[in-house]
Amino acid sequence: MRGEKMLKKQHGHYDHIEKQYKSELESDVSKDEIQFDWSDTLAFTIATFQVIFPYALALAGSYAVIMLLFSLLLGRN
Structure with a gap:
């Protein structure tokens, strides 16, 4: 509570952002409505490939x- 008062004192010109944020929090959008x-x-698949692909490529390389090296050292072509 004390920190909020100090924050309002220091950043009084951000009141409209705080009001908008509170109204978004208080809106009646439930978690069930997220589609x-x-x-x-597709986004999760691409993100997974971006994370895993460099390691898989390094391992395969x-x-x-x-x-x-083993084929050259052992003389097999």
Whole structure:
């Protein structure tokens, strides 16, 4: 409570943002109304590939280099 009063003193010109934020919080939108559609699935799939692909590529590349080195060292082509 004390921190809110100090914040209002320091940042009095942000009152309209605070009012808008409170009205959004108090709105009657429930969590059941959030729609999850195909674009969300696509976004999560792309994000997953962006996270996993560099590690998978590094693993496959290091495996290929090791296999190439062993094939050159052992004389098999």
